[in-house]
Amino acid sequence: MSPALPGALNAALGGAWAVRPLHASGFCDTWRADGADGTRLFVKTAPGARAAMLRAEAQGLAAIAATRTVHTPEVLALVDLPGGGCLLAMRWLDLAPPDAGFGARLGAALAALHARPQPRYGWEADNFIGATPQANGWAGGDALDDWLGFWRERRLRPMRRRLARQGAAEALLGAVDAVCGALPAFFADGDMPRPSLIHGDLWSGNWGMLADGTPVIYDPAVSCADHEAELAMMELFGSPPAGFWPAYGARQRLRRGYARRRPLYQLYHLLNHALLFGGAYAQQALACARGALAG
Template sequence: MPLPDSFAAWLVEHLGVEPLSCHPVGGGCIHSAWRLDLADGRRLFAKTNGVSSLPLLEAEAEGLRALATAAGEAGPRVPVPLACGLAGASAVLVLPWLDLSRGRFAADELPWRRLGAALATLHRHSLTRRCVAEDRVGAAFGWPRDNVIGSFPQRNGWEADWGRFFVQRRLAPQLEHLVRSGQPLRQGSVLLERAGQWLADHQPDPCLVHGDLWSGNAAISGDGLGVIFDPAVHRADREVDLAMARLFGGFPEAFFEGYQETWPLPSGHRPRRDLYNLYHLLNHANLFGGSYVGQSQACLDALLERGMGEGWG
């Protein structure tokens, strides 16, 4: 497929090489995705959308750079953005092309175990490796600017207390939006109060997290290395990444074993898992409605029924 003149000129300006063609690729539900074939024989990956979507792509690019900084050589592979901006009437993000051959390693646990270990390394290294945007920030939870989770706004800013951050910047906006859309959850305000109490004695390190780590945002590349992409980064309890990795399935148990062997999770992580995943269920309820509203209510009810019985600290 030939490229629009404005897009081709933009690529030459930012990459210094002429693009020959582009081909649509599947997998995205927000942006259009393309494979770019260049005159020097390389392939690249591009996301495009309308001009108004530039902040979303800029936030993604910022998140990828931050993850790559924290990952270093021992962490998971992260596609580092090559260019991001406006090309005519399109917002564009250009990334390296990766051969994501999940199927090739479907029966091989070793690459997934290595990916779990690499994620643990990223989390640990992020405590001392910070991106430019965080230079003047101390040990706090959040991110320098708001971003998105899927296509839903994700409220950030900075907060020294993890429980307060999670309640006020994660759960509360989702529950408030359901109220505004006419789908309020029973005892939502009670859950917010209790969640703060449950997390009061839990003092995690403010690790850089991927933030949207379901199986569609991770893969094993053709050379057997684990890759993560499409993040919703912020500094948080590292358990949020491991919790979401279990929410929708897709990660083999070897992934979690590799993480545990490298940096074991503290006690109380299992009951916290459901609380952290309530955020993602609420997000899906706001984005897609349907059965996710009922799943969110069921999760909320179960959390309130369980209360402090299993220990949260």
């Protein structure tokens, strides 16, 4: 353990802290910190350039928390570490196994988040989807107010460029090009989405239930986007818990044609997985692109 961690926590929050490691990954390390007063923290640290990921995570958590719709971990400190890197300290969450009503509560909370009006597509800062930079457009003054243009130029084409530099197969790159060219067909009725604040990376590993039954979401990659993009991600690696869909649909309209657009939105995440992890994800992304084109 870095001797800087207890000192950094003391400087930011006061008190004495006992810190022990939880998990290390290629992206960040995680820690449990116990204070002398009984306070428990979940702490992430990241070195060098990776520190930007934690800063973006803290900003995303704060944005979701500000809506007062769905619970997120409370950010208590964001601290630059000596020698570079960053520390993100959050209040510890005691999670419980989801009960029978969890899906309905999650659906209602997420619908409330998505129903909040947002000014435009994108976000006030660029951030990350996993470890991949995610361009959102507001900060550089080049926001795209056309949803098709946003999804093409801020989501699909940046992934395609990164995959091309990595040497991805021409079949996959060509399929992404074809999807980009066919975007109007996914919105043939002209019913364009209004911007909604979305978590952005909401697979089953990024939601849970507190001991009192409250749904909680974490590790966001926020942007203002089509709320269907959130739902598509929830269906990519599993499915939402039982009871989710009726509760969500009672509060937030599902537009006609969602099933047609679902692979369009899932493609972004599969391209990212192909970029980060390779292997079978490239073939899965190709199949998704072809399925989206086939309708």
